[in-house]
Amino acid sequence: MGVYTKIFLEFPRKFWPTGPGKQFFVYASSRRGYYGMWQSFEQEYPGANVLMVTVTDVESRRIEQQPDNVTMAEAVGVLRNMFPDRDVPDATDIYVPRWWSNRFFKGSYSNWPVGVNRYEYDQLRAPVGGRVYFTGEHTSERYNGYVHGAYLAGLDSADILMNKVLNNVEFKARPKYDDEQKAEEE
Structure with missing residues (x-):
């Protein structure tokens, strides 16, 4: 079972780049998988002011074990590092699915090993x-x-x-x- 977590953050306003070719952006950290893949939903939901960040494996498991306010602070901190010349507000809401922690799921999607037929x-x-x-x-x-x-x-x-x-x-x-x-x- 693979662990893949999509964290959704809502903001009071947009501060990230928008327009053609700017739906996705990447954060490069020395810490593997630390809030690396970001996606804006402005094209799909104009005015929603929602960003999604994807984490996997070890980071997913770590984040699922901590309170949402800690996750929100970490993610906003990453955004402030990504956009140092912009006024990045605090997020107003967060949704962190906890598929790995849920005893009925224990993961996000199947991840079959090589050789399965x-x-x-x-x-x-x-x-x-x-x-x-x-x-x-x-x-x-x-x-x-x-x-x-x-x-x-x-x-x-x-x-x-x-x-x-x-x-x-x-x-x-x-x-x-x-x-x-x-x-x-x-």
Whole structure:
């Protein structure tokens, strides 16, 4: 499971550059992953005065364990370092999702190791007890870790469920190895 945290900060006014080619900006720190990737939402939500900063792995875990006011102070400090010639106000609101700390999630998205094949994906999405079906980006063989992977996996799971309900066709996991598939076909 990967840990990827998108922190949203709202400000009373814009102080960052806007316009074509200025939606994203990067902070280079000697501290790996320290509030590095920033995005403005001015194009999508004009006047919202919202910035998002992305942190991952160790920084995500650290930030999830601290109070939001500490995170807000750190992030605003980074922005003041990034824009020393601008009047950077304090943020008025912050949202820090805590996917890693949540006992039901323990991470933000699947992060499969090298060598995983279709068999493992099928095992994850196979119905349990014939009544419980799982779906999500983690069951998408081609697009795991992405929103469209979750969407496409949902469509696949709906097909599996509908085949069971309408045609009484059970889900069958594909074999782990191609030679098992060939043997089954013969």
